[in-house]
Amino acid sequence: MAPVPARLGTRRSTMATSQSQLVADAITEHTGVPIELVLITSFGDVTKAHLTQLGGTGVFVNALRDELLAGSVDFAVHSLKDLPTAPADGLTLAAIPERDDPRDALCARDGLKFADLPAGATIGTGSPRRVAQLAALRPDLRYLPIRGNAETRLGKVTSGELDAVVLAYAGLVRVGRVDDVTDVFEPEQMLPAPGQGALAVECPIGVAALDYLTAVDHLETRAAVTAERVVLAELEAGCAAPVGAYAEFTGQGRLRLRAAVVSTDGAEAVRMERAVSTSDFPDSVEAAAHLGRDLAREMIAHGADRIVAEAAQRDS
Numbered sequence: 054m055a056p057v058p059a060r061l062g063t064r065r066s067t068m069a070t071s072q073s074q075l076v077a078d079a080i081t082e083h084t085g086v087p088i089e090l091v092l093i094t095s096f097g098d099v100t101k102a103h104l105t106q107l108g109g110t111g112v113f114v115n116a117l118r119d120e121l122l123a124g125s126v127d128f129a130v131h132s133l134k135d136l137p138t139a140p141a142d143g144l145t146l147a148a149i150p151e152r153d154d155p156r157d158a159l160c161a162r163d164g165l166k167f168a169d170l171p172a173g174a175t176i177g178t179g180s181p182r183r184v185a186q187l188a189a190l191r192p193d194l195r196y197l198p199i200r201g202n203a204e205t206r207l208g209k210v211t212s213g214e215l216d217a218v219v220l221a222y223a224g225l226v227r228v229g230r231v232d233d234v235t236d237v238f239e240p241e242q243m244l245p246a247p248g249q250g251a252l253a254v255e256c257p258i259g260v261a262a263l264d265y266l267t268a269v270d271h272l273e274t275r276a277a278v279t280a281e282r283v284v285l286a287e288l289e290a291g292c293a294a295p296v297g298a299y300a301e302f303t304g305q306g307r308l309r310l311r312a313a314v315v316s317t318d319g320a321e322a323v324r325m326e327r328a329v330s331t332s333d334f335p336d337s338v339e340a341a342a343h344l345g346r347d348l349a350r351e352m353i354a355h356g357a358d359r360i361v362a363e364a365a366q367r368d369s
């Protein structure tokens with residue numbers, strides 16, 4: 054008899070189904086467990102036009118979480134950067150697979166690089182983190198808010214409505230639009246969102262067969278994104294805050310964390326970095342949490358919390 058497939062709940066968008074399928078294939082390859090995708094329509098998906106008023110991505114995450122808690126699906130795959138830092142009641146992150154490219158990418162008309170955009174060029178991005186860091190580099194460009202999925206945003210460049218948009222490189226790969234990328238931002242220019250490029254596999258706490266999910270956990274990624282997300286949590290900032298953070302292993306068990314908090318106009322910034330030797334701690338995730346906490350506290354001492362609070366006030 055064929056084994057019963059595990060049920061992976063996913064949103065219907067190209068990005069969601071493509072990243073869910075990636076994880077499903079990795080699990081099957083590692084464990085032999087067959088996976089079946091279950092498409093879930095969230096409130097956010099049926100009321101797309103009003104998403105601005107609904108406030109961000111929480112509506113998408115919550116619909117999947119409701120299905121997990123109801124037991125209608127066995128697990129879900131999220132973009133880690135869309136998950137609030139507070140743990141969800143009754144659920145656990147069973148696996149964080151190896152991270153894809155964490156960088157932000159520019160998709161501009163006529164193959165233009167960021168440095169070659171003429172003064173006054175229009176850049177579409179709804180992310181305060183991107184606007185703030187880009188404005189610090191190029192205060193002469195015009196940053197315009199934009200909504201919708203990756204394909205919709207790219208369409209505004211094709212149609213000539215905007216000169217460029219900035220999106221996560223990993224997301225563009227997942228929707229098959231990596232050929233639209235004309236430039237990539239290195240962490241030295243622009244720090245990605247905490248957890249960008251990483252996926253999170255979530256399931257109910259206490260379910261028996263977690264083993265097939267933990268098979269795709271990647272400890273180095275889990276440590277890196279832990280450091281990044283602790284910065285976000287310590288700054289009491291959400292996914293819409295102008296906070297960039299990126300952690301990476303630099304050899305010999307050293308984990309380096311860089312973070313930036315930048316005011317919306319790009320004029321004020323607190324940028325810091327710090328590293329730990331993970332061998333000084335019981336495990337690398339604990340080392341990462343310490344690293345994130347220490348760096349965030351140092352940033353707060355330099356006024357980072359004030360910049361976050363001011364940005365939040367502008368938003369509301």
Ligand SMILES: NCc1[nH]cc(CCC(=O)O)c1CC(=O)O
Pocket residue numbers: 110132133134135219220221222223224225248249250251252
């Ligand atoms: N906020 C939407 C979102 N959530 C995850 C990704 C991209 C994939 C990722 O960062 O893992 C995107 C689109 C974007 O920021 O361009």
